[in-house]
Amino acid sequence: MRIKQFIFIFLTSILVLSNYAFQVRQPQGQEYNLKAAFLYRFLDYVEWNNNSSWNNTTEDPLRIAILGESGLYGPLMEISRDKKAGTRTIRVRQINSVSEIGSSQVIFVSRNYKYGIDAVLNRMLDKPALIISEQKGDVEKGSHINFLIADNKLKFEVNLKTAARSGIKIGSQLLQHATLIKK
């Protein structure tokens, strides 16, 4: 039991350390600044069309939920403070469980969320929320938009099929910059 505990602590510390090391190597602040800027701009090219209460033109705030710990929170909060999505104010929330999603229109699944994209997809099944993720392979699983880094640049892929199923229309202007479009 002690040994087991020790090994666990050892492994996690290595994991944390290596994670830390990884974070140091990648200019993570820069990465999440960009992701926040991209995410904010996605809002211009995305339409929620199956329910009028979700529509961009309403006076209700647009709610963004960040699932799991993420460097995105800070930069996104900053954007939400002085910018709007169309006429709507933006409200950003950090949550730790899918049960807290509520009526958020945008869900960002952090790579630190331990249950991964599947849990979110199961929960949200065809509900009108834009699901954005940042792990390789997530778009194949059904994430609507997935960030990836290639050639030292931030890129993204789009799954039109699942997005359409959720009643989300992604504008062609956005699609033209996607590295991969799943239909």
Added chain:
Amino acid sequence: MIGLRDFSIKNKLVLMQVLTCVLVLGLCFAAFVITDINGYKGRKVASTISFAQVIGSNSISAIQFLDNEAAEKTLFDLQEVETDVVNASIVDSRGKIFAAYTRPNQTTHVFKPPFRNRHWFDDQYLYVYKNIVDQQGQIFGTVCLQVELSQLEAIKKQKFEIAFVLLFVGIALAFLIAYLNQRYISAPILNLVNVMKQIRENSDYSRHVDVIGKDEISILSSEFNNLMDEVANSHRKKDEFIGIASHELKTPLTSVKLYLDALSKMKHEPLVHTFILKSKDGVKKLHNLILDLLDVSKIESGQLQLNHKDLSIDDLIDECIQDAQMNIVNHTILREGTKCDKIIHGDRDRLEQVLINLLSNAAKYSPNGTSIAVKTVTSDNDITVSVTDSGIGIAGSEHKKIFGRFYRAKDSNSVISGFGLGLYICSQIIKRHKGKIGVDSQEGKGSTFYFTLPLNGEQKLS
């Protein structure tokens, strides 16, 4: 150097009109070409700005998502539409090049800040900067274009060609119109000059210039006509005076002559006799002079009556030589060549007067002791009688003038007396006989005076 004054009025008018035309056309074309080029530039600026606008709005999302390839593709695709683009760049909001395009085989142009909306021209290119702005008015970057002014040269060339052709046509037309126009000005002047010349040559002061219209030339012409009327008038008065005077002089002189004739036939002391002969001589000269003056006044007033009869030329000449020889003592008059056996129709006394005149001139203007030759030459239609002496001769420039009234050649003026009427009367008589009179002579080499009479209905004497 030819001064403007050396040009005729006709050429001046044409020149003036052509110059005016060139000036006006030139100014018009300069204005046209300038507005055309400016118009083209303006249109080019407008189209390039809207083209930059299209590029800008098409690349907003590319800038947003940092997609250089998409932006470059946009640039590449659009330059195919607007082929004049040489260099195009999209610069982001911090002034860094985000995407760039350079037409193949052209040098890359680096666009310099400031990146705000502006445009300017250099020698060959138009440069346009256009900010990329979204609906909220946020500036994402700038589209920078370098555009070739490909049609400018073509437009210039075309305009200059048109200008050249039209200028040519304009000048040709101006020349034509000026040429047609000048006739209204220079032609009447030349006509006036012609009439003046004829009047001077023929002393025919009754000739008038046609007066057409009411312009300055017409005024000049009509004033000229008035002047000529005045001249003709004073000539007529002079002729009238000569006529009256010679007539009034002739009557008393005739009686003086008769009395002297009678006196000379009486017996006198030798001295008195010589005096009487001298007086007779002077009176005879005076009488001849008055007869000449009378003839002239008859000719002038058209009252010279001719008494036409058939007469033998040979007889006429023989008789004249006999008569003349009586008065001409210092020269021998010879009939040369063969006789002609011709009969002509004419006034015997008047023709005798002509021949005597020519003979007396020949004697008067040649040294004593020389001989004078009279000759006839016949042709099919006429007969020519000539009188040749070996006297002082006449300069070529005076040949025409000596047949004029009161004209005497310069050399003869002082030495030899005379009125200058003999040849004038001769020429008028021959003219009335439809003949011609003339002279062949050189200064110092003698003279040959001749007259030609027509042989109409001629018969040969058997």
